[in-house]
């Protein structure tokens with residue numbers, strides 16, 4: 001926290017702090033304990049310095065838009081890119097081919113029609129994987145993309161036609177299936193079971209796969225916002241060691257813990273029977289705790305400055321609110337507070353993924369948060 005405190009110079013701003021040293025250590029550790037391929041899912045945090053820090057350590061990047069492809073390609077012209085997402089227009093696919101992505105995860109026959117058309121009369125080649133929504137996944141993960149009906153994946157009834165199009169299109173190499181299925185899973189054994197079903201599914205199609213096929217199991221490994229249980233990646237790595245080659249696309253697990261969002265306490269108000277701590281920040285800059293309607297872990301950094309008027313509270317339950325003109329601008333559920341006073345900094349932890357990137361930054365046209373790197 002000391003290193004963070006040093007960056008918080010001006011209470012007129014709110015801040016994101018990204019610990020790039022910790023990020024480097026973390027990705028190095030994840031990569032070193034498993035032989036499987038680790039891609040980084042750019043949507044979790046697409047900050048260029050973060051991508052640049054990860055670049056030497058990852059097998060590549062997983063992207064879901066032309067903008068994400070552009071960001072990755074601005075750093076490297078040849079790092080492998082896996083391109084996914086449920087709606088890829090012909091123009092998107094054309095751009096992906098132009099930028100030489102390694103692999104496209106298709107989940108619609110329309111995408112394959114467009115690819116076939118785009119590859120006609122060219123010498124270009126592209127790897128294609130088919131995204132599957134397995135029906136037999138049991139999970140306690142926070143968000144589910146598979147195992148339940150969702151918009152993701154190729155309908156089972158279209159799989160044969162999809163493989164047929166791949167086979168008859170000269171530039172396409174069909175390399176297997178993609179199974180990204182959940183978000184924020186904290187149960188290592190459940191994740192292994194999910195991966196085993198992906199392996200089992202893939203085995204049915206072995207005759208159609210090249211020798212060096214890989215099974216893409218996506219991301220979804222979680223961090224515990226209650227700070228009770230860590231996903232034990234070391235243990236998990238030993239459980240998947242014997243499996244055929246897997247590709248992971250990790251987002252939250254890589255960048256979540258290395259980011260912080262800090263805002264200064266502007267005022268403290270008792271309104272009817274509730275206490276509000278007003279922060280010079282907002283859910284426009286850090287939407288995540290509101291999106292999940294939870295308590296985001298935080299620390300308070302005490303202000304040493306004295307100003308004429310100070311308000312403080314002790315042992316209370318408070319609502320952290322921001323500066324937007326809507327009662328919805330609160331940082332999730334009420335928080336238990338030991339002591340806080342105006343001028344202190346509230347530093348929310350685990351803000352490195354789905355923080356800045358999922359926030360509605362334009363709302364009310366406030367100046368953007370300042371980003372600092374340590």
Ligand SMILES: *Cc1c(COP(=O)(O)O)cnc(C)c1O
Pocket residue numbers: 041043044062084085180182183184218219220221249250251252253
């Ligand atoms: C979001 C996403 C990921 C990363 O998910 P995390 O839960 O952040 O690890 C990986 N693959 C795909 C296809 C995604 O949509």
